[in-house]
Structure formats: C-alpha cells, structure tokens
Amino acid sequence: MSTSAGCCQGCLHYVFDYETTKTLVIPSIRLGCAFRFTQLLVVLYVVGYVCVVQKAYQETDSVISSVTTKVKGFALTNASDMDPRFWDVADYIIPPKGDHSFFVMTNMVVTPEQTQTRCPELPSPSTICADDCDCTEGHSDPRGNGIQSGLCVNYSSTVQTCQVFSWCPLEIDTELPQHALLAAAENFTVLIKNSVTYPKFNFHRRNILPHINSSYLKRCQFSRATDPDCPIFRLKDIVSEAGEEFQDMAVKGGILGIIIDWSCDLDWWAGKCYPKYSFHRLDNKNPVNNVAPGYNFRFAKYYKAPDGEETRTLIKAYGIRFDVIVFGTAGKFSIVPTIVNLGAALSFLSLVPVVSDWIMLTCTKKKDLYGKLKATYLSEDAEAEAMSMGTSYGTQ
Amino acid sequence: MSTSAGCCQGCLHYVFDYETTKTLVIPSIRLGCAFRFTQLLVVLYVVGYVCVVQKAYQETDSVISSVTTKVKGFALTNASDMDPRFWDVADYIIPPKGDHSFFVMTNMVVTPEQTQTRCPELPSPSTICADDCDCTEGHSDPRGNGIQSGLCVNYSSTVQTCQVFSWCPLEIDTELPQHALLAAAENFTVLIKNSVTYPKFNFHRRNILPHINSSYLKRCQFSRATDPDCPIFRLKDIVSEAGEEFQDMAVKGGILGIIIDWSCDLDWWAGKCYPKYSFHRLDNKNPVNNVAPGYNFRFAKYYKAPDGEETRTLIKAYGIRFDVIVFGTAGKFSIVPTIVNLGAALSFLSLVPVVSDWIMLTCTKKKDLYGKLKATYLSEDAEAEAMSMGTSYGTQ
C-alpha cells in the first residue's frame, strides 16, 4: 500500500465512516434529574432572559428625525418704566426659524438708543477714579465695557468713573425685573411636528398619529392623562412636567428638554410604534458652583437716525430654550443576532455534561464504581496486550 | 495515604493524564455523508451569511460630521401690488448662517408699517360685534390677534368687529399668493461642504473628493447620471429627485431632507468610501389630518420713525427648509466581533453529533445493533462484578 493511497484512504475514512462516542448509561433517577434540570435552566435562560427580556434576537437601528416647531400666543407688558407693549411670535421667538431648538423670551433688560460714543463706566472697584491719572487711554479691562479714553468723569453726583468709548449708554443688567415681564408666556402653546425614519427598516412615522383628525388637532392640548397623543403643548405644562415652576424659571431663563422617545419593537404590527414624551430641565437650577445661572443672550436691533448715525437697542434676553431631543432604537427580528445570541447561549449546554460528570464522580455513593466503568485507565502492561489485538471490534 | 496527598494526586491527574472519549466507528457511507453534510451546512452558513452578507467580523463606528451650505442666486419679484423688488441671498436666506439646515424663502405675506396701536380685529364669528357690549376690555382670545379695548368699530363698510391693541394693521395671511413670489428660486444652487470623521478608526473624509479639481467645481452641477460627485445642487433638481414639484412646494413650503450616506467598508482601500446622496420630503405633503401644512414662520424687520416710534414690517415667510442629514456606519475588521460571531456559529458544530446520533438510532436499519454497541447499560448485578474488577484496562 503506497503512502498516497493510505492518505486517500484516511480521508475517505472521514467521509464514509461515522464516528460516535461510546456512552455509559446509568439508571439513576437522581443523576438523570440533575442532568435534565441543569439543561432546563440553560434553556429557560435562553428563552426567558435573552429572548423575552433583552430581545437579543433583534437587529437594531437608530432614529433619523426632522422637527418643526411653531409657537402661538401673544402678551401685553405694562411695566412701570415702559409704555404698554404688545408682543407676538415675531417679537419673542429668536431666531424665528422653528427648528428643533426654539427660544421663548420671558424677561429682558432693554437698553435703547445706544450709540458709538463716550460715557462713564459702571462703578466698580477697578473703574472708580479720583482724577484722570487713574485712567489709562486705550486700556481695556476684559471685565469692563469699553476702551478707556483716559478721562475721569462723573457717573453720578457722588461717583466718578473712567470714561470709555463704547455703545453708550451702557447696559445696567443688574436691574433685571424680579417678576418676568412676559409672564403670560406660560399660556403660549407650541405645535411640535416630528417625523422619524429608521433607514435600515425603511420605516417612516410622524408624531401626528394616523387616527388623529384635523378638528381634534385644532382644539387639543397635550395632557398625559387625557390627551397623550396631542402634539400641541402648553409651555406651562411642559415646565410643570419637568418639575419646575414656570414663573421661577421665566425670570432668569433656563433650558428645557422635550424628549421624544421613539423606541419601537417593529416585530409586532407597526401601529404599536408611537412617540413617548418626557420633559427634563437640562441646565442646573440652583447649583452651588454656577456662573451665569439660567439662560440668556444679547442681541441688538439696529436703526439709522435721519442724520445717518447708527443707533441700536440692546436687548439682554432671558428666556427658556426648548430643545426637542429625539432618540430611539428600533428592533426587528434578524437572523444574525439570533444565531449569535442563541449560539452563545446554547454553547453553555455543552458545559452541562461537565458539571453532571463532576457531580457523578464526587457526590454519589457509587462514585468509585461509576468512575471505573466510565474511564478506562491505560497501564503499561495493557499496552503490550493491546498491541497484539486486532483493530476491529469483531476480532477480539 | 493522607487526604492532602490524595487531593494533590487528583490534581496532578488532571495535568499529567489525558482523558479522551472512546468512540465507535461505524463504516456506513450514509451516516458518514449525513454527518459531513450537516457540518458543511454549518460551515457554509458561517462563511456565507455571517461573514460575507452581514460582515459580522467588523467593528463599527458612527459618523461625526460638519456641514457648511452656501446658496447662490437672485430673483426679481414683480407682483401687481408691490414695486419690483430684487432679492439676493441676504434677503431670502433666514437665518443667514449656512449650517446643516438652511431655509430658502419662496413665498411670503408682507405686512408693512405695523405699529403698536389699536385696530379692528379680523372678522370671525367670535369677533364680529354689534355694539361695545359685545367686546370686553382686556379680554384676549387665544385665537385672536390682540387685547380687546372694549370698543366695537368698523372693520369695513359692512362689518363691525371688536377693536384690539396689537401690532396694527393686522396681518391678513389668507391672501397668500397662489403662484410663489420667488418662483425663480428653483434655479438657485447650493454648495454643500461636508467633512466626516470616524473617530474610532481615525478616518477623515470630505464630500469634495480628491480627484475633483477647482475648475470642475466652478462649473459643475450635481446630476445623478453625469455628475454624481459634484457637491453643487440646483434646488429644483433636489426637489425633483425627492419626487415633488418645486412650484407646488414653493407656495406653502415644506421640509426637504438632503441625506448623505457615508456607510463605508474600511477594510478595502479607503478610496472606496464616498458619499451617496439621496433626497426625501420630510414633512407630509397632503395628509388628511394636517394642521398648518407646509412650512412657514413669522419674522419682523424693525424700524424707527424719525419721531422715535417703532414700526415693523412683519413677514410670514413660506419656503423650503433643507435639512442636511449625514449618517453612516463604518466597519473595519476587528478581532472581538470576529471571535464572538465565529464562536457562536461554530458552537452549532457541537450540535451536529447530537443530530447525527439521533438519525443513527432511529432511522437506520441496524439501529438496535448500533444502540447496543454505543451505549453500555449499567444493571444491578453488573455493579457487584465491576466492584471486584481493577481500575486499569490491563487488569481485566
């Protein structure tokens, strides 16, 4: 017999012969039950935890979302130092584009009629002066409000401060109204239109659900108890749901997250996939270490006087920024995660005999007997004997 | 022999002895082939589906992206009730900052010369009045346009409505031009600059591909057929690709998604990673249940009259908001997912003998013989006999 023929025969052996393990059957109810119970535990774990609880058989995809917001409402301010003024959407929504983040101005410090000129600095330890020597021409203090002209001028009848070149008169933002000017903003409403896509599953959905009709949308207002599907929210309700008081928040402003959770199980009929709204304040309300608490920014409206000089009205706007945050993961049955997770879990089944054997060989009364019957110990003299035996079972 | 010595010997047994299963070789072509065929199926599944189709050997990362957009174009409006007016980018792009979401105004309702004063409400069932008794001073209807002064005044020669304090004259937004004022916007172009990063793989790429030169960029225009790599898009082409008619969409506005898919397989030479553009309308075109269809928002330009009185021009801007949505997942070979997925798939190989044995013991003619030879059944009287036997094979 040549080597190649032997090799070929060896290969054929793998194809034409079937090799199965020899086993020892032990008629023991205890061992049998222990073995099956352990197997059952593994199977229960696979079915119960991996499949039902964790849905590990699903492929997942992240949401792609588009948001439009539209605020409605108007208010009248009647502060003692100002004329009555009417405010509508174009006045208090800055910037006007209604996308996923919109700002509603609720309070403000207005500094009208500013021009590029010289005026005395606001009094502070570093700006109060006795005469011109205390002020340096061209000096600009990062915490100041302009470039010093080098003169020391009267700020009031009692205080002298360095003169600066700046937009004058300077803004005095310490006089923030303690009751929000646009307190009526709590009754404004916002319509949030949100359409989402799960590109992997080619799934599209809007937050205006199919069963909602036009007449309902015209009069409804979101309420977790009675109208959980209405996409129109009263600002006060949003703030309340986040555990805050609107009038408190309106004074210094803040950031409020409108969180839309689109987590869906697309294995069931798709109608079950609907948005879940929740509301959280995103900035820190009363931290010990807060600089610039609340939320505000400055913007200006520019005018040109008839003589061509530019003037501006500076507005330090305090208000609530609403951030619509859309998140979600959709899951759908897919063969790969199923195989991976089932396979990984089933591989534990192959550890069960190891455990059962260990129990059999250590914890049973007849462990010595079982050990002897299960394992054949190969000793030196057995080798010689075996060498003279034939290879097949039949020739014994 | 002490207990500790026995324990030690037991441990050494695990290190110095090798325990292998005893097997029974059955020379059956049928069984052999069935066994190997089942194994082949598992291996084919691993290679074919998990590796080739699902790329389960890859680690993945999500894209981080930065987008700049710049619109070009101008138009002339010549409506019967307005002077001819020239519109350029600074006029119709609101807000001007060219980031991932830009708005092109295509239609509008302009209400010039509004001032804070009193004027009659727009006629509606709740605002039409016969005399002052029908109006309540200070009352503000959420669906109205201002705060009632308590007077009933002439709206027109035939209709009387309650007078309100508001920005007057009130906007009449029912007179929306049925042919978009800025219809010429369809020929505007937008240059989209997008750079992406996959931080896990330290991979950076721009949508202006390396082989594109400056002179090409100056004259090119995206076309799926002839110029698929040009980052300059004609607005009409974008809308057409999304299956919409620009002139229809321009009247009431809408939201259009420019979706850039950067899904890449980084295992192959990185040059294969390029952006794929697609376009979808994101809002609902003609739904049965739509409130405020299309897309619009109000903004105002503020002026100061020579006498110091503030006037504004209110613009209800209708137009198309283009949202550039960048998404993508890059995959690259990594050892952990490879091991996990291969391991899980291979663990099915250990289920193959279970299947084969079941076939052998139920479906073959010689199943009784195979069963007897494979399994040794331990009976009561065998135990006594075995107790007297030595442990090693050779002493039998």
Added chain:
Amino acid sequence: MSTSAGCCQGCLHYVFDYETTKTLVIPSIRLGCAFRFTQLLVVLYVVGYVCVVQKAYQETDSVISSVTTKVKGFALTNASDMDPRFWDVADYIIPPKGDHSFFVMTNMVVTPEQTQTRCPELPSPSTICADDCDCTEGHSDPRGNGIQSGLCVNYSSTVQTCQVFSWCPLEIDTELPQHALLAAAENFTVLIKNSVTYPKFNFHRRNILPHINSSYLKRCQFSRATDPDCPIFRLKDIVSEAGEEFQDMAVKGGILGIIIDWSCDLDWWAGKCYPKYSFHRLDNKNPVNNVAPGYNFRFAKYYKAPDGEETRTLIKAYGIRFDVIVFGTAGKFSIVPTIVNLGAALSFLSLVPVVSDWIMLTCTKKKDLYGKLKATYLSEDAEAEAMSMGTSYGTQ
C-alpha cells in the same frame, strides 16, 4: 408491550437514566500538558482580551447632550476707511442664540447704503460693453449681480459695463482686509456649559464638575496643563490646540470643532466620568481643489429712510464657526453581553479536545495503540456476534 408504552418508556429513559461518555485515560505528561495548555490559552484570551481590553461584558449607551455657549469680549476697529467702531457680543455673534454652534465674526466686507436701484455691473469679460447692443434687457447672468436693464453705462472713467437692477451700489468683495478687522477676537473667551445624559443608565453629568467652585469659575481659563477642567476657553487657545494660527484663520474664516468626549466606564465609581476636550479644524485649510475657502456668509441690516425708502447695509461676514461636538459611549456591566461574549469564547473550549485528539493520533509514538484503544471499529462479523449479546453490561 404496546407502542405507546414503549414510547413512554423511551421518554422516561431520558429523565431517569444518565448517559455519560466513556473515556480512555492516557497517563502521558506530554499529552496532558498540551491539553491543559491549550485550554489555558483559550481562558487567558477570554479573560485578557475580551474582558480587560475590549470590555465585552458591558452594555453600552450613546450620549444625549445639551450645550450652551456664551462668548465674552469686545474690540475696537480702526480701519483707515471707516470711523473707529466698537464691537461687542451683540455685534459679532450671529445669530445671537448661544447653542452648540456659534459664529464669531472676525473680518468683513461692508457695503452700506444699498438701495433697490440701477447701477453698472462689476467689470468682467461678460459684463464689459461698448454700447447698449451688448446688453440685453431682462437678462440675468447667474454669475452676475442683477437683472440687466439693457443700457451700457460708465463703471469708471475707462470702463463701461452693462447696467443692472439690483441692490446698489454692488458689493466689491475682492477688497477683503488682509489683516482681520477684528483681530482682537483672539482674546475673547467662551463659556461652554454642557450637560449630558445616558438614558439607559439614568446617568446625568455636567462639564462643570462638582469640585469646581464659583470663585474659581470667575477667574479660570482652560489650559491643558494647569486648568484642564475649566469650561472657559480663550478663542486663540482653541485655535492653537487645533494646530492653526488664529490670525491666519481670522482673515478668511473657517470651522473649528470643539470635541467633548464623554466616553465613560460606569462600572467604577461614577466620579471617574469626566469630559475630555479636543480641538480640530473641520474644514480644509489649503486644499488644492477648494472653492470658496474659509467660511463666510452674507447678511443685511435693513433701515428705512425718512421718506419710506428701504436701505440696507450688506455685510459679508468672515469668521470662525465653532461647532461643539459631543460624543461618547458609556459602558456598564450587563449580563447579556457578558453571557454572549463569554459563551462565544468558551465555545472554543469544546474545540480543544478535537485539537488534542488530532495531536494524540498523529504526533505521538504510540499513536497506533491509542487509536486502537480509543476507537472501536465495527466490522461485519462483529455485528452478528453483537446481535446475540444482551443489552446490559452485566450480561456479557
């Protein structure tokens, strides 16, 4: 015995009997060590790589983030062709809302006093004309600046160009100051407030860390070496860390990414989870194929002259857009990925005996002996003999 009784007995066999594989113990140090060593390798891989390096036992979640930015600083411009002008936040931050992307204007081309009228086009090969025949009434060149009136007029004393209807005078944006007008912007500072949430783990954190107090925040400035936790950044430092020169970038503008990495291991005490800042230029600095390098956009301030005519100041704003990009993945121990990854890795343990058996049957001196003892070959004549044997071990 009826069939159903036999079937029932067969089922009970699985519950009440325990079937274990028969094994052959070979007292070989070499084989034993090889077997245990291979097992050790698999276990080491599981513990070392999968668990320690890749943290494959963790469930992960992506970050949800909210960002507020507030720029501080002022500057004086003193260009030769303009009056000295003072710039503060309301002037150079466009749009004013401080969200995750803010733009600081550093250079500009200002075209004041534009009105809707007629003026000569800027000279270019396609606009220079000799007489009215070279100009077409109503023609608008996409690369031009307005709609031609059909007249050929003097642009300067030497050049004649076609007259256009547009916002006149036209912007001449080739005269961009080569030294940025607002060069002082390098000393502006920005306070970045960032709060993050990992919704799956109900974990909230701010970038203003708990140990930072208010007085520190008032004077600190981010420095990687000395103040790595301070959330106040000097613009020049940001640009320097990104490897760019502020004054170069300020001329034509650019986009700079402030990347906050919140990758956290939540298994350890949560205090270890803190933001890591990095800075990268996101647009391409000096590419060979760049159109419109840098970053700029046009916006206008609208005025109304006392006679009611609208004028505007067009500003082509060059500057740096700072994009705050928050990303991160938090990991926390979870049973499912642990099981999946451990299971997958352990399934390799079941491949170890296959390898060891192959070594035993091919590489050892006594391979023939081992082969004979391990595998029982079933031959034709053995079958008949076996058929006459009893099923139980004891009846042999």
